[in-house]
Amino acid sequence: MSYGATFENVVKENLYTTDIEAMKKYNYIRKEFYKGDFPAATWVQIQRLYMPTAKLEVELIAHLPK
Numbered sequence: 001m002s003y004g005a006t007f008e009n010v011v012k013e014n015l016y017t018t019d020i021e022a023m024k025k026y027n028y029i030r031k032e033f034y035k036g037d038f039p040a041a042t043w044v045q046i047q048r049l050y051m052p053t054a055k056l057e058v059e060l061i062a063h064l065p066k
Contacts, residue, residue: 005062007033012061013041019055020045 017023023043031038039060049057 003064005064008035009062009064010034010039010060011063013039014059014061015041015043016046016049016057016059017043017055018046018048023056 015023020043049055
């Protein structure tokens with residue numbers, strides 16, 4: 001991540017997928033990136049992503065203390 005951010009700085013996660021059931025199945029992998037508290041999250045199943053072969057797009061919002 002840029003600006004020295006780590007997964008501990010993530011406060012919001014937006015996940016867009018073409019297969020929500022697959023994301024639920026592999027959710028344990030996602031949890032390995034977050035130690036302790038998990039960020040707020042929104043998961044959305046969509047018909048297709050910008051890249052036709054893509055299955056997943058993740059947007060992370062981080063808070064960096066001054």
